[in-house]
Amino acid sequence: MTNLIAITRKEAKAYFSTPSAYIVGAMFLVLTGVFFVFDVSKPYAEAGVRGLSDWASFFIVFLAPLITMKLLAEEQKLGTLELLLTSPVREWEVVLGKYLASLLMLLAIQSVTFYYVFIVYFFGNPDTGPVISAYLGLVLHGAAALAIGMLGSSLSGNQIVSAVVATAILLIFSFINRVSSLVDGAAAEFINALSMNARLSDFSRGVIDLSHVVYFLSIVAIFLFLSIRSLETRRWR
Amino acid sequence: MIEAIDITKYYGDFPAVTGLSFSVEQGEILGFLGPNGAGKSTTMKILTGFIPPSSGTAKIAGYDIVEQSLLARRHIGYLPETVPLYEDMGVSDYLSFMGQIRGMSSSQLKKRVSEVVELCRLEEYSNTIIGKLSKGYRQRVGISQAILHEPDVLVLDEPTIGIDPIQVVETRQLIKSLGEEHTLIVSSHILPEVSMICDRVIIIHEGQIVAVDDPSNLGISLSGIERVEIEIKGPNREILPVLEEVDGIQSIERIPVTGGAYHRYHITVDTGRDLRHDLAKAVVANGWELFKLQSLGMSLEEIFLRLTIEEEELPSPPGEAS
Numbered sequence: 001m002t003n004l005i006a007i008t009r010k011e012a013k014a015y016f017s018t019p020s021a022y023i024v025g026a027m028f029l030v031l032t033g034v035f036f037v038f039d040v041s042k043p044y045a046e047a048g049v050r051g052l053s054d055w056a057s058f059f060i061v062f063l064a065p066l067i068t069m070k071l072l073a074e075e076q077k078l079g080t081l082e083l084l085l086t087s088p089v090r091e092w093e094v095v096l097g098k099y100l101a102s103l104l105m106l107l108a109i110q111s112v113t114f115y116y117v118f119i120v121y122f123f124g125n126p127d128t129g130p131v132i133s134a135y136l137g138l139v140l141h142g143a144a145a146l147a148i149g150m151l152g153s154s155l156s157g158n159q160i161v162s163a164v165v166a167t168a169i170l171l172i173f174s175f176i177n178r179v180s181s182l183v184d185g186a187a188a189e190f191i192n193a194l195s196m197n198a199r200l201s202d203f204s205r206g207v208i209d210l211s212h213v214v215y216f217l218s219i220v221a222i223f224l225f226l227s228i229r230s231l232e233t234r235r236w237r
Numbered sequence: 238m239i240e241a242i243d244i245t246k247y248y249g250d251f252p253a254v255t256g257l258s259f260s261v262e263q264g265e266i267l268g269f270l271g272p273n274g275a276g277k278s279t280t281m282k283i284l285t286g287f288i289p290p291s292s293g294t295a296k297i298a299g300y301d302i303v304e305q306s307l308l309a310r311r312h313i314g315y316l317p318e319t320v321p322l323y324e325d326m327g328v329s330d331y332l333s334f335m336g337q338i339r340g341m342s343s344s345q346l347k348k349r350v351s352e353v354v355e356l357c358r359l360e361e362y363s364n365t366i367i368g369k370l371s372k373g374y375r376q377r378v379g380i381s382q383a384i385l386h387e388p389d390v391l392v393l394d395e396p397t398i399g400i401d402p403i404q405v406v407e408t409r410q411l412i413k414s415l416g417e418e419h420t421l422i423v424s425s426h427i428l429p430e431v432s433m434i435c436d437r438v439i440i441i442h443e444g445q446i447v448a449v450d451d452p453s454n455l456g457i458s459l460s461g462i463e464r465v466e467i468e469i470k471g472p473n474r475e476i477l478p479v480l481e482e483v484d485g486i487q488s489i490e491r492i493p494v495t496g497g498a499y500h501r502y503h504i505t506v507d508t509g510r511d512l513r514h515d516l517a518k519a520v521v522a523n524g525w526e527l528f529k530l531q532s533l534g535m536s537l538e539e540i541f542l543r544l545t546i547e548e549e550e551l552p553s554p555p556g557e558a559s
Contacts, residue, residue, distance in 0.1 A: 006337035010326075018325055079321030083382070086285040087338045088310045235288050 003089050007097025008104075011071065015105040024066045025109040032056050036116050047124025052116055053134035053204045057141045057196075060106075061174055064142060065166035067105055068149030069159040071098040072231065076157035081234075091231045095224055099150050106142045110135075130206030137203025140216035141196060145170055147223035154230040173219070238263045238420040239284065239390055243293035246279055246444075253279040254444040257293070261437075263389075266416040268435030268452070269424035276444040277424040278318055281394045284422070285315045298389050311339070314383035314419075318394040320375050324368035328359060328378055331367060332385055339386040353381045357411065373404040380408070384415060391419045397430060409434055464533040465506060466492075467516055470499040471525030479523055480504065483515050499528045 015021040032055055039051030072095075075081040084094060120126050152166030153159075177195035180188040192198055196219075199212040239261040246253045254276040261267045271277050282288045284295050286306045295302045300309035323331055329350055336346045354363050357377040362370060367378060376396065383391055396412060397405045412423060413434050425431050431438055432452035440448040469476055473491070480489055485507045492501040506512045513530050520527045 002340065003338050006334060010334045013330075014323075014325060078324070079317060079319045080323055081321075082282070082287050082317050083315065083321055083335070084338070086287050086310055086313065086315045087335070088307050088340065089338050090307070 003093045004097045004100075007089075007094060008100045011098050011101030012104050015067075015101060016108075020070070021067065021105050021109075024063050025105075025112070028056075028059055028063050028109050029112055031059050032113055032116070040120070047120055047126040049117055049120060049126070049131050049134050050204045052113065053138055054201070056110070056113065056138055057200050058174075060138075060142050060145050061170045062167060064106065064145035065149040065152055065163040065170070068099075068102050068146050068153050068166065069163040070153070071102060071150065072153040072227070073157055073159045073162040076234070077159075085231075085235070092228050095150060095154070095228045095231060099146060099224060099227075102146045102149070103143060106146060107139065110138055110142060127206065130204070133206050133208050134204045136208060137200050137212075140203075140213060141200055144173075144196070144216045144219040144223075147220040147227070148173070150227040151223045151230065154227045154234075238265075238298060239267075239422065240296040241280075241284065241293070242295065244280065244283055244290045244295060245292045246276075246283060246288070247291045252444055254283075254441075257441075257444075257446060259439055259446065259449065261420055261422060263420050264416065264418075265437060266413070266421040266423060266435045268431035268438040269422055269441060270426065270428065270431050270438055271424075271441035272426055275441045277426075277441060278394055279444075280441070281315075281317075281392050281422070281424060285313050285392050286310050312389045314386065314388035314391045316379045316383045316391075316393045316396055318398065318424075320379040322367045322375060322378055322382075324366070326367055327364050328367060328370075328381075329354065329363045331378065332381055335382040336385050341386055349385055349387070353385050356384075357381045358407075373400040376400050376404070376408065380411065384419070387418075389420060391415060391421045393421065393423045395424055395426070397425070397427070405430075465504045465513060465516065466501065466529065466531045466533050467504060467520075467527075468494075468497075468499045468501045468529035469520055469525050469527060471520075471523065473500050475523070476500060476502075476525065479519055480516070483512060483519055485512050485515070499526070501529075503533070 035055040036052045149166040152162040180191040244257040297309040298312040332350045487505040490503045
């Protein structure tokens with residue numbers, strides 16, 4: 001447990017003291033800001049964060065891998081993984097510790113978007129329920145995206161490769177529902193069940209479906225497990 | 238303290254080390270000598286639990302490195318050859334982190350970090366970002382993290398590679414002083430370094446142990462061949478044929494001397510034979526003057542060259558049986 005805290009603290013400190021995470025955060029805020037303005041300035045705009053959260057989760061697909069890409073890839077490239085793994089530390093502590101740090105970073109970035117919410121409340125009278133559910137969806141989706149990013153980072157010593165692999169996996173999970181119309185019956189249902197986007201639109205409409213929550217948490221668990229396994233097998237290569 | 242039992246490691250089909258067995262007693266400094274690619278780093282990675290052996294095992298402080306990896310790792314301090322460090326951390330931050338993941342409490346850490354920083358003479362740089370340090374100082378940070386948690390066993394892979402000569406001397410002194418409290422394995426491909434630092438040397442070549450001995454004995458136990466230096470006053474043309482006549486001589490090399498009235502030769506003689514007596518007799522019988530007659534020990538460098546370059550020619554390398 002102390003190992004976990006030590007690793008999380010070190011990585012969080014690295015995030016907040018180096019520019020790369022701020023750049024990712026700034027990109028995120030600029031992009032979501034632009035689409036927020038489009039969304040609220042159209043005629044008969046709805047006082048809510050629905051448009052914002054839809055776009056935010058779309059950008060997360062590209063930005064989450066940029067946050068996680070260095071976590072394990074850099075350790076492999078610099079060789080620091082050798083010192084980390086010859087210390088009395090378990091692989092799961094390394095993976096989970098780093099993951100929690102990236103989650104903190106993402107939450108920090110996402111929490112800056114609260115000022116959009118503030119604007120909406122200042123000028124309008126939105127339903128609070130959908131705002132909360134939309135943010136819950138954002139956080140869950142972000143958590144899942146970071147876990148997939150972790151796996152990408154564990155697979156390669158090259159950060160670019162790590163980010164590209166993670167983005168590819170995330171895109172598949174996001175848009176796989178588009179191909180469900182090509183098949184029918186159980187196969188179509190299965191494909192829809194795998195998709196993140198179908199579930200995310202429920203959250204932004206104000207629906208908190210327990211199965212959606214379980215789905216995202218399962219993605220987190222599965223991909224963190226795969227990352228741990230991937231790290232363990234590095235020893236055997 | 239360290240016991241390697243028949244360690245073999247394959248990378249794919251390539252055997253990096255085969256059948257390595259040795260042990261290191263508490264407080265001993267063992268030198269691991271071999272050319273690049275001999276399997277030194279692989280052995281170190283196995284001993285520290287970073288990669289598992291294909292077969293065989295090792296025990297660190299009584300704990301099996303495969304079965305009880307976590308316990309074994311608690312007793313190890315390790316400096317990999319490449320000195321991997323987190324470039325964007327400050328020196329003392331980095332040391333604190335390394336101490337934390339080795340289970341040190343914050344009060345222990347406070348005390349030890351400043352001790353280690355002082356010992357490795359990093360005081361001026363304790364808040365510097367590691368990425369900005371020169372190679373020599375990075376090396377010191379690397380050694381600092383290895384000794385920080387006062388491990389029983391220290392594994393240092395090529396600790397003096399790539400640093401300037403003054404720092405090399407300092408680093409060697411530091412390593413030698415560490416041997417008073419720790420059990421050390423130090424790998425190197427520099428012979429004088431190993432003979433300077435180590436109590437015992439293992440020479441490894443192509444993944445196999447070719448010799449084990451202490452640096453001063455290594456010469457004797459390996460001296461299948463002995464060399465003699467002789468200085469004679471007399472006509473060179475006559476001396477050479479006479480010397481060649483002496484039974485048991487393999488080769489004679491004339492060493493140019495400046496300003497001397499004598500000739501100097503280095504004579505290589507057969508295994509285990511002392512021909513000084515015969516050589517002296519031959520000189521005297523011919524009426525020449527004998528200035529010097531001395532047995533030359535083989536330097537570790539020569540042994541190393543013999544072992545690693547001409548290894549195939551030696552019928553059975555001593556030490557292999559152990």
